[in-house]
Amino acid sequence: MTQVPLQTRDLVAGKPAVPGAPLLSVENIHVEFRLDFGTVKAVNGLTYHVNERETVAILGESGSGKSVSAQAVMGIIDSPPGFVTDGSVKFRGVELLTMAEKERRQVRGERIAMIFQDALTALNPVFTVGWQIGEMFREHHGSTKKEGLDAAVELMDRVKIPLARDRVNSYPHEFSGGMRQRVMIAMALALDPDVLIADEPTTALDVTVQAQIMQLLSDLQEETGMGLILITHDLGVVAEVADRVVVMYAGDSVEKGEISDVYHNPAHPYTMGLMDSMPRHDVQKDRLNPIKGSPPDLMAIPAGCAFNPRCPYAQDICRVEKPHLHELGEAGRVSACHFVEEVRDARNRSGSRL
Amino acid sequence: MLETAPEAGSDKKLGEPILTVNNLVKHYPITQGILFKRQIGTVKASDDVSFELHRGETLGLVGESGCGKTTTARTILRLETPTSGSVIFRGKDIFKMSQKELREVRREIQVIFQDPYASLNPRMTVGDIVAEAWRIHPEVLAKEKQQARTLELLEMVGLNPDHINRYPHQFSGGQRQRIGIARALALNPSVIVADEPVSALDVSVQAQVVNLLEDLQAELGLSYIFIAHDLSVIRHICDRVAVMYLGKIVEIGDEIQVYEHTAHPYTKALLSAVPALDPNAKQVEHRILLEGDVPSPADPPSGCRFRTRCWKAQEICAGEIPELILRDTDHPVACYFPERPA
Numbered sequence A: 001m002t003q004v005p006l007q008t009r010d011l012v013a014g015k016p017a018v019p020g021a022p023l024l025s026v027e028n029i030h031v032e033f034r035l036d037f038g039t040v041k042a043v044n045g046l047t048y049h050v051n052e053r054e055t056v057a058i059l060g061e062s063g064s065g066k067s068v069s070a071q072a073v074m075g076i077i078d079s080p081p082g083f084v085t086d087g088s089v090k091f092r093g094v095e096l097l098t099m100a101e102k103e104r105r106q107v108r109g110e111r112i113a114m115i116f117q118d119a120l121t122a123l124n125p126v127f128t129v130g131w132q133i134g135e136m137f138r139e140h141h142g143s144t145k146k147e148g149l150d151a152a153v154e155l156m157d158r159v160k161i162p163l164a165r166d167r168v169n170s171y172p173h174e175f176s177g178g179m180r181q182r183v184m185i186a187m188a189l190a191l192d193p194d195v196l197i198a199d200e201p202t203t204a205l206d207v208t209v210q211a212q213i214m215q216l217l218s219d220l221q222e223e224t225g226m227g228l229i230l231i232t233h234d235l236g237v238v239a240e241v242a243d244r245v246v247v248m249y250a251g252d253s254v255e256k257g258e259i260s261d262v263y264h265n266p267a268h269p270y271t272m273g274l275m276d277s278m279p280r281h282d283v284q285k286d287r288l289n290p291i292k293g294s295p296p297d298l299m300a301i302p303a304g305c306a307f308n309p310r311c312p313y314a315q316d317i318c319r320v321e322k323p324h325l326h327e328l329g330e331a332g333r334v335s336a337c338h339f340v341e342e343v344r345d346a347r348n349r350s351g352s353r354l
Numbered sequence B: 001m002l003e004t005a006p007e008a009g010s011d012k013k014l015g016e017p018i019l020t021v022n023n024l025v026k027h028y029p030i031t032q033g034i035l036f037k038r039q040i041g042t043v044k045a046s047d048d049v050s051f052e053l054h055r056g057e058t059l060g061l062v063g064e065s066g067c068g069k070t071t072t073a074r075t076i077l078r079l080e081t082p083t084s085g086s087v088i089f090r091g092k093d094i095f096k097m098s099q100k101e102l103r104e105v106r107r108e109i110q111v112i113f114q115d116p117y118a119s120l121n122p123r124m125t126v127g128d129i130v131a132e133a134w135r136i137h138p139e140v141l142a143k144e145k146q147q148a149r150t151l152e153l154l155e156m157v158g159l160n161p162d163h164i165n166r167y168p169h170q171f172s173g174g175q176r177q178r179i180g181i182a183r184a185l186a187l188n189p190s191v192i193v194a195d196e197p198v199s200a201l202d203v204s205v206q207a208q209v210v211n212l213l214e215d216l217q218a219e220l221g222l223s224y225i226f227i228a229h230d231l232s233v234i235r236h237i238c239d240r241v242a243v244m245y246l247g248k249i250v251e252i253g254d255e256i257q258v259y260e261h262t263a264h265p266y267t268k269a270l271l272s273a274v275p276a277l278d279p280n281a282k283q284v285e286h287r288i289l290l291e292g293d294v295p296s297p298a299d300p301p302s303g304c305r306f307r308t309r310c311w312k313a314q315e316i317c318a319g320e321i322p323e324l325i326l327r328d329t330d331h332p333v334a335c336y337f338p339e340r341p342a
């Protein structure tokens, strides 16, 4: 890694450092929190990548490690107690985890941006929104106050905040939830990132506002060609916007693939369980078919397949041997279940498909 | 889905009304000043709301944040002082009842809240939480029978009766919601008002609680008022649905009428905003994207409150408030230009 500084300059300028490498790749990442009363194994081997212009959804229920894995990518794990114990995060083929702090901060600050899950409370109530958006330019480009404000107005226009020029001096509490989320998106886009990680960007919003925000994100992606990593627990949002999906359970992916493959022919009992649990607004459904039990305690993840205590198909081997991701027929399609073929056959026979 | 006859929506026959809400109004004053409070306006949180709840049915109240769902439910039970209107329960107006009569109503109509954690006392065991109801209403169950009944209730809601001495923090979110349900059932209610009971739960656990509520209804003949902002959950669990916007019901009907013969433009927009679970659905292309935000309930638009965001609005919409009535539609709608089946 002798050439790190040179590569970094290229990276920040948006040039590919390693030709042919994915825009961002995360490999075998492990994160744990060492607490007084035990170790929380929050992320356990997650691997995925995103390309330019692509939307990859990270789907999982509460506590499955979605946010922590994104924090690992951004290098903002709360440490101690949190530690990245293994794995690799590459931006355009260049390793970020071992990069010198200063360069890393530059790449992460400018090329990879994140909208945080608690975005609606992330704005500082005592500064105007224009000041807070302008901060990005003052800090990274050494802009003046006036330049910062002008840039803020332009960005507010871009994220379709009406009357941007008039509202640039408003305070966050004067904005609705949807408008505050637009402000957060404006801040994330300020430096024209190559990758945007959006952690539950619409979870706290009403469905009509969610539709507006998702439309905005997809327009912006079209315009800039950025790669979008969308973290969510909402299967509907995933179905609508993602190209590929990574389904997470207990800190690791249980299956991955192109969106319509996964939805029409799920390859893991957990994904199937999620789909059967979903009520529908567009069709009548007699009875929901929930997954039994609840998600595992991350201080005591079950041996073998983490899903085995809740899985209707579990056999002895599932309680001792962790199933590794293996490839299925379709492009980019992998599943971590010892009995994929059997499970899929059983589901197809029972006819419970979407 | 026009071949479906309107009545096909209700597989249950409507029972007699157990609760009738007439023109319920709840306005909150907006005050200014600390020592000398002056009223500078009113929030029209719930404004002229009427509906009937029938025996054994589930009525859904659905709408976006701030549309007045919780206010309506709390005012029905007089947990908020009503501004005007009446709520008839067992032939009597709850709004005119004495404290003594009200106490009995609050036994028969139980409430389940959104946040199972905040509504459970962290220093009480599960057994004590369930039994507390009988401390307030000792007439319901003799003391010596309480322990056995608590075990029975825990079993009924799918909790392990051996866990009777555990504390709320030792349970998961879904289990805590089950504790809340057991507590509500302790008083043998006939009506349960559930305010966003599954909104905080993950989808796999949410499905467990939805199934539990359905089973309990079938077993005990309960009537539910079920509040949620999730249109899919509402469709799944409700027999009839009332859609609210800015303090008013904009349309009310059975599940098929509201979801398949949608008449109000707001409901149309709301339904089109829900992502389809099918990646090939191309829902996005037909989506009605509403502009802007919901106006302030302190200063709602004249006439139809949706008119400022409605693509069908005409001059008449700014005049008289459209009444919630049949308008060549198979269910009541508060719109001068309702959608009609083609």
Ligand SMILES: Nc1ncnc2c1ncn2[C@@H]1O[C@H](COP(=O)(O)OP(=O)(O)OP(=O)(O)O)[C@@H](O)[C@H]1O
Binding pocket: A033, A040, A042, A060, A061, A062, A063, A064, A065, A066, A067, A068, A069, A078, A081, A082, A117, A233, A298
């Ligand atoms: N700072 C921390 N200290 C200790 N444990 C933590 C910390 N941050 C996260 N965790 C734990 O790591 C696990 C994964 O959390 P994470 O926030 O990634 O879940 P998530 O999938 O984003 O869930 P949600 O959908 O609720 O946001 C959880 O068990 C959480 O309690």
Ligand SMILES: Nc1ncnc2c1ncn2[C@@H]1O[C@H](COP(=O)(O)OP(=O)(O)OP(=O)(O)O)[C@@H](O)[C@H]1O
Binding pocket: B028, B029, B043, B044, B045, B046, B063, B064, B065, B066, B067, B068, B069, B070, B071, B072, B229, B297
């Ligand atoms: N105690 C109060 N004082 C003043 N205004 C209130 C009060 N309670 C509620 N409101 C206002 O009344 C309106 C209706 O609120 P309500 O809580 O009934 O909505 P909701 O439909 O339950 O929303 P949510 O989905 O967010 O729970 C809102 O504008 C709210 O700000």
Ligand code: SF4
Binding pocket: A268, A269, A270, A305, A306, A307, A308, A309, A311, A312, A313, A314, A315, A318, A323, A336, A337, A338, A339, A340
């Ligand atoms: S590996 Fe076994 S327990 Fe895990 S999902 Fe597959 S069948 Fe179920």
Ligand SMILES: [Mg+2]
Binding pocket: A066, A067, A068, A117, A199
């Ligand atoms: Mg999270």
Ligand SMILES: [Mg+2]
Binding pocket: B069, B070, B071
């Ligand atoms: Mg509410």
